[in-house]
Amino acid sequence: MxxxxxxxxxxxxxxxxxxxLFPSQRTPSELELQARWFAGDFGRKFHSVTGDEIEIVQFGTWNREAGPDFSDAVVRLNGGDAVRGTIEFDLADRSWETHGHATNSAFDDAVLHVFVQQSDRVFFTRTKSNRNVPQVRVDLATLPDKFSANVPLARxxxxxxxxxxxxxxxxxxxxxxxxxxxxxxxxxxxxxxxxxxxxxxxxxxxxxxxxxxxxxxxxxxxxxxxxxxxxxxxxxxxxxxxxxxxxxxxxxxxxxxxxxxxxxxxxxxxxxxxxxxxxxxxxxxxxxxxxxxxxxxxxxxxxxxxxxxxxxxxxxxxxxxxxxxxxxxxxxxxxxxxxxxxxxxxxxxxxxxxxxxxxxxxxxxxxxxxxxxxxxxxxxxxxxxxxxxxxxxxxxxxxxxxxxxxxxxxxxxxxxxxxxxxxxxxxxxxxxxxxxxxxxxxxxxxxxxxxxxxx
Ligand code: SF4
Incomplete structure (x- = not known):
C-alpha cells in the first residue's frame, strides 16, 4: 500500500x-427559483436587507433531505472571513417562521436566508439558538429571461x-x-x-x-x-x-x-x-x-x-x-x-x-x-x-x-x-x-x- x-x-x-443540484421532473416555482439561485442567475454579490455586503463564495449543495435548502455553502459578510453553513431559500421571508425553521435545530448553522417577497413589517430570521441570520431579498426582475431546464447535478x-x-x-x-x-x-x-x-x-x-x-x-x-x-x-x-x-x-x-x-x-x-x-x-x-x-x-x-x-x-x-x-x-x-x-x-x-x-x-x-x-x-x-x-x-x-x-x-x-x-x-x-x-x-x-x- x-x-x-x-x-x-x-x-x-x-x-x-x-x-x-437535483432538479425535479416537476418544477414548482419555488424549486425553479432555487435552481436559478444555485445556477448563479441572481448573481453572487448582494446587499442584505440591513445593508451588509454579502458575497456567495460557494453556493453549496442541494439538500433534498430534511433541513435547509442548501448545505455546505460559503458566504462572506462585509469582506470578512468566509463562513461555511447552510442557506435557506423561501418565497417569502415569513416562511422561515411558518415552516417552523425558527424552532428546528437543523437550521442552526444557517448563514443566509434568501427570499423573494419581503413583509411590510420587519421580520428577523432567527435560529433556535436565537442567532440572527443575514437576510437577502432577491429581485426577480434581475433574472435573465432564459432558463435552461438542463440544470447540472453540480458545477x-x-x-x-x-x-x-x-x-x-x-x-x-x-x-x-x-x-x-x-x-x-x-x-x-x-x-x-x-x-x-x-x-x-x-x-x-x-x-x-x-x-x-x-x-x-x-x-x-x-x-x-x-x-x-x-x-x-x-x-x-x-x-x-x-x-x-x-x-x-x-x-x-x-x-x-x-x-x-x-x-x-x-x-x-x-x-x-x-x-x-x-x-x-x-x-x-x-x-x-x-x-x-x-x-x-x-x-x-x-x-x-x-x-x-x-x-x-x-x-x-x-x-x-x-x-x-x-x-x-x-x-x-x-x-x-x-x-x-x-x-x-x-x-x-x-x-x-x-x-x-x-x-x-x-x-x-x-x-x-x-x-x-x-x-x-x-x-x-x-x-x-x-x-x-x-x-x-x-x-x-x-x-x-x-x-x-x-x-x-x-x-x-x-x-x-x-x-x-x-x-x-x-x-x-x-x-x-x-x-x-x-x-x-x-x-x-x-x-x-x-x-x-x-x-
Ligand atoms: S473541484 Fe477540483 S479544484 Fe475544485 S475544490 Fe474540488 S478538487 Fe479542488
Missing amino acids: QLARRYSELRDSARVHERA PGRCQAPLKDLPEERLVSILSAASQFRLQRKAARIKNLVDTHGRDAALFQEIAAALGYKQNKLAFALLAQRLPLSFLRKEDDDIEPMLFGVAGFLEAPDLAVYPQETRAYVRKLWDRWWPHRDEMQRLVLPARIWRLSGARPLNHPQRRLGALATLAQEWPSFLKSLARRNAKTAQEFFLGLHHPFWNLHYTLTSEIAPKEMAIVGESRIAEILANVLLPFFLADGRDIWSAYEKLPARLTNRRLETGATRLFGGDPRRPRFTKTIAQQQGLLQIYEDFCLQDNSDCAQCPFPEQMQHWK
Missing part, C-alpha cells in the same frame, strides 16, 4: 468545499480542465492511492472497534450499520449496541422478536392491521417479545428515529432487520465463511441467507411479493464487503487489495455523482473512473479531502496543480 502513503502525503500538504470544478488532459493511467493511479488510503483508515477504525468490543461484537455492529443504509444507520447501530450479539446468541429463539421489539416495531399489537397471511408471523414475534417487554422497555427505540419513507421497498428497515436477525442466528456459519479471509466465501454466505417471511415481504404490513427476493442483495453485499469485511481482513494482516480493487461498483449516490462532476465534468472517460468500488471510494476521498475542504470556489485548491506532478 505504497500508494496510500503517497496520497496521505499529498493530502497533508494541502488543506483545502462544495456540492450539487464542474477548476480541476476539470487540467484533469481532462492527464493520461488515464495517472488518474487511475491517484484514485487507487486515495482508495488505498481510505481502506487503511477503515481498517484502523475496525481494528480499534475490535480491540474495544471484541471481534464478533465489532463485526455485528458494523454489519448492522451497513444494513441500515444511510437513512437508518443510527437506528441499526443503536440496536446492535443495545442488543449485543453475545446477549442475543444466548436467547436463540428470541433473537428476532427481541430485535423487532427493541426496534419498536411490535408496539401496536393490533393484528387486524396485518394481512391475513402475515398474522401468524407477527403473532409469533409478539408472543415471544412480550415476556421480555417490561425489562427491556427502556431500550425500545423511539418511533421518530426511523426513516421509513424514501427508501426502496426492498430496502425497508423491517426487511433489513429480518436480515440482521437471520445473520445473528447463523453467526457460527458466518464465522466459518470468514475463516478463509476470502471475499467470495463471505459473499456466498450472505447470498445463501434465507428467511421464510422476509424472502417474500417488503414490510410487516405488505402483501406477499410476486416473487422471492434475496434478504441481502448483491449490491448490499458489495457494500458490506467494501466497508466492513475487507477492511476487517486488512486489519487482520491480510493483503486484500487485489480482491478489493476487483469489486465492481453496483450503486452510485449523490455524493459520488457530485464528486465525479466536480472533478471530471463532461470528460468522456468519466464512467471508466467510477466503475469499481475502489475507484468510487478513491473519488469520495478526494472529494471529501479537497472539494469539501475548499472555501475558495476552487481558486486556492491545490489539487489540480498537485495532479500535474503525480507520477
Whole structure:
C-alpha cells in the first residue's frame, strides 16, 4: 500500500468545499427559483436587507433531505472571513417562521436566508439558538429571461480542465492511492472497534450499520449496541422478536392491521417479545428515529432487520465463511441467507411479493464487503487489495455523482473512473479531502496543480 502513503502525503500538504443540484421532473416555482439561485442567475454579490455586503463564495449543495435548502455553502459578510453553513431559500421571508425553521435545530448553522417577497413589517430570521441570520431579498426582475431546464447535478470544478488532459493511467493511479488510503483508515477504525468490543461484537455492529443504509444507520447501530450479539446468541429463539421489539416495531399489537397471511408471523414475534417487554422497555427505540419513507421497498428497515436477525442466528456459519479471509466465501454466505417471511415481504404490513427476493442483495453485499469485511481482513494482516480493487461498483449516490462532476465534468472517460468500488471510494476521498475542504470556489485548491506532478 505504497500508494496510500503517497496520497496521505499529498493530502497533508494541502488543506483545502462544495456540492450539487437535483432538479425535479416537476418544477414548482419555488424549486425553479432555487435552481436559478444555485445556477448563479441572481448573481453572487448582494446587499442584505440591513445593508451588509454579502458575497456567495460557494453556493453549496442541494439538500433534498430534511433541513435547509442548501448545505455546505460559503458566504462572506462585509469582506470578512468566509463562513461555511447552510442557506435557506423561501418565497417569502415569513416562511422561515411558518415552516417552523425558527424552532428546528437543523437550521442552526444557517448563514443566509434568501427570499423573494419581503413583509411590510420587519421580520428577523432567527435560529433556535436565537442567532440572527443575514437576510437577502432577491429581485426577480434581475433574472435573465432564459432558463435552461438542463440544470447540472453540480458545477464542474477548476480541476476539470487540467484533469481532462492527464493520461488515464495517472488518474487511475491517484484514485487507487486515495482508495488505498481510505481502506487503511477503515481498517484502523475496525481494528480499534475490535480491540474495544471484541471481534464478533465489532463485526455485528458494523454489519448492522451497513444494513441500515444511510437513512437508518443510527437506528441499526443503536440496536446492535443495545442488543449485543453475545446477549442475543444466548436467547436463540428470541433473537428476532427481541430485535423487532427493541426496534419498536411490535408496539401496536393490533393484528387486524396485518394481512391475513402475515398474522401468524407477527403473532409469533409478539408472543415471544412480550415476556421480555417490561425489562427491556427502556431500550425500545423511539418511533421518530426511523426513516421509513424514501427508501426502496426492498430496502425497508423491517426487511433489513429480518436480515440482521437471520445473520445473528447463523453467526457460527458466518464465522466459518470468514475463516478463509476470502471475499467470495463471505459473499456466498450472505447470498445463501434465507428467511421464510422476509424472502417474500417488503414490510410487516405488505402483501406477499410476486416473487422471492434475496434478504441481502448483491449490491448490499458489495457494500458490506467494501466497508466492513475487507477492511476487517486488512486489519487482520491480510493483503486484500487485489480482491478489493476487483469489486465492481453496483450503486452510485449523490455524493459520488457530485464528486465525479466536480472533478471530471463532461470528460468522456468519466464512467471508466467510477466503475469499481475502489475507484468510487478513491473519488469520495478526494472529494471529501479537497472539494469539501475548499472555501475558495476552487481558486486556492491545490489539487489540480498537485495532479500535474503525480507520477
Ligand atoms: S475544490 Fe479542488 S478538487 Fe474540488 S473541484 Fe475544485 S479544484 Fe477540483
